[in-house]
Every structure is written in C-alpha cells, then in structure tokens.
Amino acid sequence: MSALSRDQIRTMMDEVLTAQGKELPADDSTALAEIGFRSLDFSELALRVEDELDEELNFDAPGLRSIETVGDVLDLLDRLQNA
C-alpha cells in the first residue's frame, strides 16, 4: 500500500484521542502535553499506521522524545513512512 497522507494520519490521531474522550485541535502547533497525548498514544498511532501500510516503522526513543506538538507527530510519521 502507498504511504498515508498527512490528513489520513491526522484522522487516525483523532481516533486515538477520541477513544479516550479527548479532542484533537485543528492547530498543529498545539503542545501534546496540553491535549494529553502520551508516548503510548504515539505507539498506538504508529501501530495503526503500520497496520494500514502492512510494514513496520522503525524509530528509536530519542526520535520519540523530540516530538512536542501535533505537527511534530505528523511530521515524524510522514518521515518514517518515507524513510
């Protein structure tokens, strides 16, 4: 399957948050801490993306620590699937 678009990943991120009664704001500069998006939430999102792509995305902990905003998450997953 071809790479997922940024909008598709955003929709999946929204699903992860909605399952916890949270909302994904429209502003990509929103801090993850502000919306309660944690490291395991990123893992869940990455696994959902992997499930769609049918291939594993490999990333290390330092890469994960550098994400601070909604936009960072979308950028990282975009980079990972194109790596």
Next chain:
Amino acid sequence: MSDFTQTPIPAASCVLISGGSRGLGLSLVEDALKQGAKVATFARTVTPELEKLAADRPGEVFVGSVDITDAKAQTAFIKAAAAELGPIDALVNNAAIGQDSMLLHTSPERIGQIIETNLTATLVLTRAFLRHAMAKAGRGRVVFVTSVCGQRGYAGLSAYSATKGGLDAAMRTLAREMHGRFLVNSVAPGFFASEMSSVLGTEQLSTITRRTPSGRLVEPENIAPVVRSLLFEDTNLNGQSLTIDGGGSI
C-alpha cells in the same frame, strides 16, 4: 476529561491462549469461554478436544496448529484469529516445555531449546499480541503462566526455572512499560500432577506434598480462578506474580 490511565482496563473480550490443547491450557480455554469471552488458541498439535470445541462453538473459538518458536506463524495466527473473532484484547502465555535433567547432563542444544520455546518465543508472541492489541483495542491484559520454580530451587529444572524467572522479570517490566494500557501479571503454579511435574518422580512429589501446608498438590482447577480474575475482574493487580502452590514455598 477521561483518560486511559484513570479508568479501569476493561474485562477481556477475546483471549489468546498459547498451548491450549490439553492440561492447564485446555482448562484455561474452557474457563475463558464460560466467562463469555471468545478464545483463540494454538498448539503444535491440535487435540480432538480442541477440534470439538471449535466445531461446537463457531465464531467463538479459533484454533490452529502453530509451533510457538515460529514467529511468522504466530503473527499469521493472530491475524487469522482476529479476522474470525474480532480484535484480541488479552493474552495468556501458557505454552512451555519442561526439563528432566541436571544441568551437568543437559546438552547445550537442549538448554537452547528450552530457552527458545519458554522465554524467547513467549516474548516474541507477547510482542506480536501487544502490537495487535495496541492497534486494534488500545488496552488489554496479559497473564504469564510461570512457575514456583522461578522463585525456588528444584533439582533437575535449572533451564526451565531460568525461563520462568525470566518471564516474571519481563512481566514486571512490561507492567510498567505498558503504563495504563495493559494489566500484566503472572501466575506461578506449584507442582501439579501433569506431564511436566512427572519429571520430579514419585518420591520428590511426595516430599513436596508433605511439606505443603494445604496438604495437597495444586490442580489446574486451582489456577483457572486466579487467571480468570486477572482477565475479567477489576482487581487493579498489576506487575505481580501470584504463587499458587498451597503454601509449599513459604
């Protein structure tokens, strides 16, 4: 605002049980079904008992012939089971092989085989399950069937004990790693009359029985209720190894 970390992890709805073809594994399969859960289970050899369960309860039981050391087969099984039953949100790591030899006389190949089956393959299966459950359900429960051997010394079981102690250690780490998403615990049975405990011999089993405060060896029926509570009850138990041995190890 609700948060995964602030609400109880739901009871299991679909449980993957490794090594469910007979003995304790089969008891755990039957017990999970009694609780209303769907069950996916595999073993190297699918027994007539499992075949009958699958035939009698289509859409509720999914069985397959899988060697737990085959990582690709594990993943394929999870995918096929989920396609039939829906998302799997709980795992019972039951499959294991035993040992009946002093380390002095156990070949390096046999040691490797025991570690590969009981420890490496179990962790690989747990990884595959967690990847599936995180993507499909987001939350869930994991139970490792370890052994009192991982805590106490019994002659002839050194490699086996190493794997069970290793699983208990991994269990505690996973409970923390999967923070708020998964309850991860172990049950550590004492010796019960099974093919695995038969390696101890009549004399050693008799000694263990005599030294057990409850005066009897453990039965699979004693393990099932504890696993049941870890899978279905809101106990908030997490990162614990529960020894079920009639007090034999105290």
